[in-house]
Amino acid sequence: MDFIIVFFTAFWLVLVGELGDKTQIAAGTGALANRKDTFIIFLSSALALLAVAALTVFFAGLIPESWLPKVELFGGLALFGYGIYLYRQAGIPEAEEAKDEGHGLVLFVSHFLVVFIAEMGDKTQFATLGVSIENPEHLAVVFAGSATALVTVTAATVWGVTKVPTSWIKRVQQVGAVLMSIYGLYMIAF
Numbered sequence: 001m002d003f004i005i006v007f008f009t010a011f012w013l014v015l016v017g018e019l020g021d022k023t024q025i026a027a028g029t030g031a032l033a034n035r036k037d038t039f040i041i042f043l044s045s046a047l048a049l050l051a052v053a054a055l056t057v058f059f060a061g062l063i064p065e066s067w068l069p070k071v072e073l074f075g076g077l078a079l080f081g082y083g084i085y086l087y088r089q090a091g092i093p094e095a096e097e098a099k100d101e102g103h104g105l106v107l108f109v110s111h112f113l114v115v116f117i118a119e120m121g122d123k124t125q126f127a128t129l130g131v132s133i134e135n136p137e138h139l140a141v142v143f144a145g146s147a148t149a150l151v152t153v154t155a156a157t158v159w160g161v162t163k164v165p166t167s168w169i170k171r172v173q174q175v176g177a178v179l180m181s182i183y184g185l186y187m188i189a190f
Contacts, residue, residue: 002135002138003138003141006131006135006138006141006142006145007141007142007144007145008145009131009145010127010128010131010141010142010143010144010145010146010149011145011146011148011149012149013124013127013128013131013149014053014124014127014128014145014146014149014150015149015152015153017123017124017127018124018149018150018153018154019153021122021123021124022079022118022122022179022180022183022184023045023048023049023115023118023119023122024153024154024157025176025179025180025183026045026079026082026111026114026115026118026180027041027042027045027115027154027157027158028157028158028160028161028176029083029086029161029173029176029177029180030045030086030111031157031158031161031162032161032164032169032172032173032176033086033089033090033173034107035162035169037103037104037107038158038161038162040104040107040108040111041107041111041158042154042155042158043108044107044108044109044111044112044115045111045112045115045154045158046150046151046154046155047112048111048112048113048115048116048119049115049119049150049151049154050147050150050151051116052116052119052120052122052125053125053128053143053146053147053150054143054147056125056128056129056132056146057128057129057132057139057142057143057146058139058143068120071117071120072120072187073187073188074117075117075118075119075120075184075187076118076183076184076185076186076187076188076189077184077188078113078114078117078118078184079114079118079180079181079183079184079187080180080181080184080185080188081184082114082180082184083177083178083179083180083181083182083183083184084177084181085177086173086176086177086180087173087174087177087178087181089173090169090170090173090174090177091169091170091173091174118183118184118187124146124150128142128146131145131146
């Protein structure tokens with residue numbers, strides 16, 4: 001019975017913590033900027049979040065604490081740069097002609113890295129770490145709860161932005177890009 005409580009503790013902590021989080025803004029803004037490639041944005045975001053959650057649950061003790069400020073600085077720079085890039089791309093329609101063969105892979109890898117780096121040291125990862133420390137015998141359950149919440153929020157974000165009316169896309173992209181850049185600056189400054 002403990003594993004059910006552990007699962008839902010991790011699930012709800014992470015679900016609520018991820019609502020409106022910088023990585024969800026990145027996923028939503030990325031999906032708006034790449035409306036024809038929303039599955040790539042979803043997959044890269046979800047896998048990056050799952051990778052960080054797995055590192056947090058199973059390997060957190062291996063990451064030297066002295067690295068965290070550098071990781072956060074790098075994550076802030078990545079978010080800031082990605083926000084600027086997306087702001088500049090806002091409202092530019094995707095090319096109708098076929099994109100070069102490597103487009104999907106480049107989009108996947110670049111978006112994965114931004115989300116992965118930005119999520120390192122995030123509040124939801126600290127919450128997951130806390131649940132892991134309190135429940136060392138149920139690490140797989142903690143990961144399952146955290147992972148389920150991360151994928152659920154990311155799917156809702158990416159699916160939700162596909163419902164944004166076409167006339168609003170540029171403005172929503174710009175707002176998301178500005179918020180992402182502000183998050184990045186906050187990570188750099190504090």
